[in-house]
Amino acid sequence: MEEPKRYLVTSALPYANGPLHIGHLAGAYLSADIYVRFLRLNGKDVVYVCGSDEHGAAITIRAKKDGTTPQAIVDKYDELIRTTFEKIGISFDIYHRTSAPIHHETSQAFFRTLNQKGEFIEQTKEQYFDETANQFLADRYIIGTCPKCNHTEAYGDQCENCGSTLSPTELVDPRSTLSGDKPVLKSTTHWYLPLDKYEAWLKEWVETGKLEEELLHYPDQWKNHVLGQCKSWLDGGLQPRAMTRDLDWGVDVPQEIKGAEGKKLYVWMDAPIGYISATKQWALDNGKDWEPYWKDKDTALIHFIGKDNIVFHCLIFPAILKAHGDYILPVNVPANQFLNLEGRKLSTSKNWAVWVHEYVEEFPGKEDELRYNMIKTMPEQRDSEFTWKGYQETNNNELVNNLANFINRVIVLTNKYYDGIVPTINPDLQIVDSSNQIEMSYQESELVDLHDRLQEIGTHIRAFEFRAALKVLMEISSTGNQLLQFNEPWKLIKTDEETVKVVMNTALQVVTALSVASRPFLPFTSDKIRDLLNLPPLKDDGEYMDLLNKLAEGEVILADGHQINKPQHLFTKIPDEVIDAQIAKLEAAEKANKGVSYEPVKETIAFDDFTKLDLRTGTILAAEKVKKTKKLLKLTVDLGFEERTVVSGIAEFFKPEDILGKQVLLLANLAPRKLKGIESQGMILMAENSDGVLDFVSPGEGMGNGFVVK
RNA sequence: UGCGCGGUAUUGUAAUUGGCAACAUGCUGGUCUCAUAAGCCAGCGCUACGAGUUCGAGUCUCGUCUGCGCAACCA
Numbered sequence A: 001m002e003e004p005k006r007y008l009v010t011s012a013l014p015y016a017n018g019p020l021h022i023g024h025l026a027g028a029y030l031s032a033d034i035y036v037r038f039l040r041l042n043g044k045d046v047v048y049v050c051g052s053d054e055h056g057a058a059i060t061i062r063a064k065k066d067g068t069t070p071q072a073i074v075d076k077y078d079e080l081i082r083t084t085f086e087k088i089g090i091s092f093d094i095y096h097r098t099s100a101p102i103h104h105e106t107s108q109a110f111f112r113t114l115n116q117k118g119e120f121i122e123q124t125k126e127q128y129f130d131e132t133a134n135q136f137l138a139d140r141y142i143i144g145t146c147p148k149c150n151h152t153e154a155y156g157d158q159c160e161n162c163g164s165t166l167s168p169t170e171l172v173d174p175r176s177t178l179s180g181d182k183p184v185l186k187s188t189t190h191w192y193l194p195l196d197k198y199e200a201w202l203k204e205w206v207e208t209g210k211l212e213e214e215l216l217h218y219p220d221q222w223k224n225h226v227l228g229q230c231k232s233w234l235d236g237g238l239q240p241r242a243m244t245r246d247l248d249w250g251v252d253v254p255q256e257i258k259g260a261e262g263k264k265l266y267v268w269m270d271a272p273i274g275y276i277s278a279t280k281q282w283a284l285d286n287g288k289d290w291e292p293y294w295k296d297k298d299t300a301l302i303h304f305i306g307k308d309n310i311v312f313h314c315l316i317f318p319a320i321l322k323a324h325g326d327y328i329l330p331v332n333v334p335a336n337q338f339l340n341l342e343g344r345k346l347s348t349s350k351n352w353a354v355w356v357h358e359y360v361e362e363f364p365g366k367e368d369e370l371r372y373n374m375i376k377t378m379p380e381q382r383d384s385e386f387t388w389k390g391y392q393e394t395n396n397n398e399l400v401n402n403l404a405n406f407i408n409r410v411i412v413l414t415n416k417y418y419d420g421i422v423p424t425i426n427p428d429l430q431i432v433d434s435s436n437q438i439e440m441s442y443q444e445s446e447l448v449d450l451h452d453r454l455q456e457i458g459t460h461i462r463a464f465e466f467r468a469a470l471k472v473l474m475e476i477s478s479t480g481n482q483l484l485q486f487n488e489p490w491k492l493i494k495t496d497e498e499t500v501k502v503v504m505n506t507a508l509q510v511v512t513a514l515s516v517a518s519r520p521f522l523p524f525t526s527d528k529i530r531d532l533l534n535l536p537p538l539k540d541d542g543e544y545m546d547l548l549n550k551l552a553e554g555e556v557i558l559a560d561g562h563q564i565n566k567p568q569h570l571f572t573k574i575p576d577e578v579i580d581a582q583i584a585k586l587e588a589a590e591k592a593n594k595g596v597s598y599e600p601v602k603e604t605i606a607f608d609d610f611t612k613l614d615l616r617t618g619t620i621l622a623a624e625k626v627k628k629t630k631k632l633l634k635l636t637v638d639l640g641f642e643e644r645t646v647v648s649g650i651a652e653f654f655k656p657e658d659i660l661g662k663q664v665l666l667l668a669n670l671a672p673r674k675l676k677g678i679e680s681q682g683m684i685l686m687a688e689n690s691d692g693v694l695d696f697v698s699p700g701e702g703m704g705n706g707f708v709v710k
Numbered sequence B: 001u002g003c004g005c006g007g008u009a010u011u012g013u014a015a016u017u018g019g020c021a022a023c024a025u026g027c028u029g030g031u032c033u034c035a036u037a038a039g040c041c042a043g044c045g046c047u048a049c050g051a052g053u054u055c056g057a058g059u060c061u062c063g064u065c066u067g068c069g070c071a072a073c074c075a
Helices: A022-041 A059-067 A070-087 A100-114 A195-208 A226-236 A267-286 A291-293 A306-325 A358-362 A367-377 A388-418 A443-462 A466-487 A497-516 A525-534 A544-553 A578-595 A606-613
Strands: A006-010 A045-052 A093-099 A121-130 A142-145 A172-176 A184-192 A244-246 A262-264 A299-304 A340-343 A384-386 A430-432 A440-441 A615-623 A634-636 A643-646 A663-667 A673-675 A678-680 A684-690 A695-697
Touching: A006 A022, A006 A291, A022 A045, A022 A299, A022 A340, A022 A358, A022 A367, A022 A384, A022 A430, A022 A440, A022 A443, A022 A466, A022 A544, A022 A615, A045 A070, A045 A299, A070 A358, A070 A367, A100 A184, A100 A267, A100 A340, A100 A673, A121 A172, A184 A244, A184 A306, A184 A443, A195 A226, A195 A306, A226 A306, A267 A306, A291 A299, A306 A384, A340 A466, A340 A695, A358 A367, A367 A388, A367 A466, A367 A525, A384 A388, A388 A466, A388 A525, A388 A578, A388 A684, A430 A466, A430 A497, A443 A497, A466 A497, A497 A525, A578 A606, A643 A678, A663 A684
Parallel strands: A006 A045, A006 A299, A045 A093, A340 A384
Antiparallel strands: A121 A184, A142 A172, A244 A262, A430 A440, A615 A634, A615 A663, A634 A643, A673 A678, A684 A695
């Protein structure tokens, strides 16, 4: 494949129901930002689009909970996310929103075309319906008792307490979140995308890069885990997937289509089309034509996402694009894995996160410090980890001691020796080369190295190896330090002023190169270095390319006689107190969050209701894991007068051998029910804390079996 | 339970086709004094466990343990 004529780069649309945390940045935004900044610096035609994903059931529910409207929720978070991105330097060409009219039109037109081409199949299924609210209920609108852990507030699609994936019909005692009533099953019709029909070409396209004999991408350039996950889905067989929902918040199914009343587009149909509508808006704003970016085969479409979105961007969205026709498919989907925080998973609901909007408030002017650390530990191939200690170390050891210190040394010496004017040199003089430590002319040593390293950075960035690229950037700074060390201009100045000029001029060329090469990673620092050198800020328009060309021609990149500015520190050390405070904050926030998670006391019951429960003491005689389950144990409990078989969802907390002989309380008159084919005759009483950890509720020492609890 | 991606020095991360396991940090020693007590030089330290294929395995195969994700099952 040839060099593409233009690039369309997307980052996953953030969901507008909460602020951004560092995991978002590490997943889909920093990497894309580096990539597009680099392309722009090489004079490429690139458009980088993103926007807020503002539809879906979660937002309506959030609005109801907060006593406000969905629009108010998305307005609030769209604004917060938008400004946060801007402050941390993510350089979108447009940050759009899916609530915009142009998006509604675009996604409806897509649906219309697919419908007209007969790509959809209509299917009728039974779904819960709230008769009071007079509407069908999305999975998230139904809560009930989790069949696994008996958590009473489980959602229709998932129990947040035990993490089980559920379907609404499995919930015990389902209730509608709208009215609180028990919903009824009613049939509803939806439009399904027959992914099974596309499976063959999707498989060939993903695995070989070929579609209808045309090579569209090289699979070996895709990341392992991306290919792996696609294969996993493809091998498992794709199923038709509903592209519509019964909701009142989202993009309407085009109303002229029969049966469209009350139907909205499924968010995963809606959201990726947001990339297209954002591009359209960008084109309108800038007097451009959007179509080549999506329809011309010379365009490289690249989706930056987190690993949770792989299937949507590698299979479902391509299927939609191809079913529509005329559209190109992504040439790569460089998904990142997940970033952990201090050894644990980031969690919005548990408040275990570093919020980016808080970071930029608390660390003003330190945007690049966060970017640097996150690029360095970016989860490119596997999950990685952010720690405050690590953040401090990379800042102090690498940014301050290496990069900023080198630049400062050069600026200080230039001011001291030459009043800040770049010295004119005698090109025949030799200096000590930093890599070979032998005497060479400055041309053949440092400037050639510099050229090679700059090119190497580009190679890495094009291969989505951002950590590796950053490493090479720091090597440039390291060799700068070596250059000064080996030549010792502060000594040499006493004996050989002419050679010192060569050393300093060379060092200034290195600093100039750094001002450009640092740009994709550390945009704010790039501006600061340009200012120190008294050069205009980069316009992100081919400067990297110009620099490489000049170096290749053996030309200098900072001219003799140029006046630079006075020294200023680029980075400062971050002391322990600041780091300790952040760690304390993290723990406090989590604790505070825990404090509010007590379950509310249930409604008052009469004594008679209590006496209906027959609670008995018993001893666990036998325990074994129920096959093919993660959570279930089959227990045999001795009640003195009889033995009971009980299936209990405690396998995640207790090993069978550890609970033999354990005395427990058993609800003995619970109606038996079958779990994985085993009849469970009762329920073991467990206490559960806010982390979902279970423990037995046991009688004191020496109590026999079979006795009544009252 | 199945599938996918992982497990590398104190810590964080590397390692095209199998070929001397690298970088940063850390620690030890040396050295410079332009610089933000920074820099530079030298040294120490690692492939989860067990087997197999191979002249040669971090890399390939099998098993065990284990982290994460996805899916299935699921009162």
